[in-house]
Amino acid sequence: MTNLELFSAGEESKPALDYLFEKISEDLREKGLSINPFAVPTDIAQGLHDLACRLPGDAFKTAGIGRQSDYEVNQFVRNDNIAWIYGDDPVEQDWLGFSDALMRHLNRTLFLGLTSFESHFARYPAGHFYKRHLDAFKGHSNRKVSMVLYLNHNWTLDDGGELVIYKDDIDRNGIKVQPGFATLALFLSEDFPHEVLPASRQRLSVAGWFSVNSGIFPVC
Numbered sequence: 137m138t139n140l141e142l143f144s145a146g147e148e149s150k151p152a153l154d155y156l157f158e159k160i161s162e163d164l165r166e167k168g169l170s171i172n173p174f175a176v177p178t179d180i181a182q183g184l185h186d187l188a189c190r191l192p193g194d195a196f197k198t199a200g201i202g203r204q205s206d207y208e209v210n211q212f213v214r215n216d217n218i219a220w221i222y223g224d225d226p227v228e229q230d231w232l233g234f235s236d237a238l239m240r241h242l243n244r245t246l247f248l249g250l251t252s253f254e255s256h257f258a259r260y261p262a263g264h265f266y267k268r269h270l271d272a273f274k275g276h277s278n279r280k281v282s283m284v285l286y287l288n289h290n291w292t293l294d295d296g297g298e299l300v301i302y303k304d305d306i307d308r309n310g311i312k313v314q315p316g317f318a319t320l321a322l323f324l325s326e327d328f329p330h331e332v333l334p335a336s337r338q339r340l341s342v343a344g345w346f347s348v349n350s351g352i353f354p355v356c
């Protein structure tokens with residue numbers, strides 16, 4: 137049975153997922169962000185890790201900023217490489233099943249009206265970064281909730297590469313998230329400026345966004 141079926145079938149892993157989804161929902165309601173170390177089922181995180189590692193080199197493209205007509209590559213802002221997830225591989229389907237179950241939970245508990253989810257693998261070679269930015273601007277984007285899953289085994293403090301989430305435009309301290317294996321970070325896309333610090337080794341993740349009424353298809 138795939139994880140996708142597990143999400144609807146109510147098997148043993150369901151209480152753990154229910155607990156995770158409820159924690160995320162409460163965190164988002166109270167703080168607007170939710171950090172969950174080692175939270176995603178290991179088979180999904182490991183499957184995504186293995187898939188990212190065996191994707192052909194040309195599957196990853198230099199990431200850009202903006203969407204559709206204002207999309208541009210700016211290597212001073214970000215210089216990671218990305219590969220969009222379309223659900224072609226069974227492990228991608230498991231990931232999309234997990235995300236869909238979470239989206240339904242957030243809609244039920246927080247009435248967010250989320251209608252779609254898009255995500256991509258991101259690979260930051262050592263020394264690469266994504267400077268401080270917002271994922272969405274109020275009134276200009278359908279993205280409401282950002283979600284990042286980290287795929288890095290044996291990550292230590294010395295490896296760097298933290299996600300720094302700032303509480304508002306003037307916050308300069310932020311809170312730091314270690315990109316360790318199966319850690320899941322979520323935050324309200326319009327509310328939290330954030331950045332990815334350079335790491336001393338390659339940093340792998342899946343970044344995704346839950347949106348409302350999205351007719352927008354990812355530009356790549």
Ligand SMILES: O=C(O)CCC(=O)C(=O)O
Nearest residue numbers: 266271284299332341343
């Ligand atoms: O990888 C991360 O920690 C965050 C990535 C990010 O901010 C983005 O892709 O918009």
Ligand SMILES: [Fe+2]
Nearest residue numbers: 269270271330
């Ligand atoms: Fe971001």
